[in-house]
Amino acid sequence: MEQKLRQEAKALLEQNKVDWIIGFEPGSLKFTATPLITRDKNDTERLIINPFIVNNLADFLTGIKGRVGIVAKGCDSRSIVSLIQDNKVAREDIVILAVPCLGLIDLAKIERLVDKDRDELDDITREEDKVIIKVDGQKKEFAINQTLFDHCIACELPTPQEYDILLGEPRPPAPELEVSGQNIEKLKETTPGERWEFWQNEFSRCIRCYACRNACPACFCQRCFVEETEPQWVMPVPRWQDNLIFQVVRNIHVAGRCTDCGECERVCPVNIPLRSLTREMYDIVDELFQFKSGMDKEAQPLMTHYEQEEAEDLFR
């Protein structure tokens, strides 16, 4: 897959079909990959595909001028489709290099499984349904789902639907939605007061670094409401009240565009379970309006469209 990607990417640049290639190269730390954005065809030699290509590259599309060849896993492709729906990128300006995704490995889960820091591990290899970890000269085997990000276990679209070049055998979706909803189900069994207290606690840790917003491909506003000063909607000091308002409003603003890709949760430095918000919003939107973000590029964006009769039970 990697070889094919390098060839295709190189050819795209050589034939002047794109101005840029966005993909992944090895990161500076073990078991990491880092985004590679280049116009130089020689750089394509560094492109990789492995279980650590965690970033949602669609995030870079709105900041780049020109035609782009972009490496996309299923989730990334949905974010791209969503950007197309919103006229944020033109379909003809991008070439989607589709990666049929086996799921991404969550290093935090691995660390917990073997009770070691990632730096102490010698190797992690993924096979079809298991992951083998080499540590202290020993080999340890785990079922694949023990090691993947929750959002990968619940992935509804491992292989992009929308693409130009397919880099491998398509993989059928086999989402285990329960895994994703566990936390949410538990929360729903509690009283409103308990739930509010739960989020209050979580957001008292938020340092308002805005990593969640910046990593989110659906958050593309030039000026975010949190930076407005007339009026000042939220205080810049990270108090839980304003942190919570920021995140709630962010979730509402990206409703119908958030694909529950899990980037916000992954990048949050204080481990706030943000997917327990994004997943719920994703489900609310689906339940009320039968709308799944980023699935169909011809579909009207959620918030610009309506049906004559819907959600009327909420109105007096």
Added chain:
Amino acid sequence: MTQQSEWEPKLLGFLCRWCSYAGADLAGTSRKKYPANIRAIKVPCSSRVDSLFIIKALRLGFDGVLVSGCHPGDCHYLTGNYRARRRIAITKKFLEYLGVEPERIQASWVSASEGGKFAEVVTEVTGDLKKVGPNQLFAERKLAKEN
């Protein structure tokens, strides 16, 4: 304690200028009685109301928020209220999931000729808010426990 018995909910109303605001006016001029708990803000259309306004109102201490616009099909801008409907629906559901009592977020369609309906809506919503009690959502934790 006396505070408890005398407590009156504060309701913030976002009323679209073409229908609900005129409906509120009519309620006044036709001397319909409704609770004085609502503070009304005139908005150009129900679709002007960003969810941010609703949450900010709760943050500022309002006990509930009412968004009211023209009936479906009657929006002065044709489709504004349909869009507002989607936005309010997800806001209400999402906030409910977070732990905000659903009674605090209310919406209605009131036309310019429905002074009576406006009075009814405000009466009902005020009643709902009395049941759920004061909004302590954004109070400091200690406060929330003491009460």
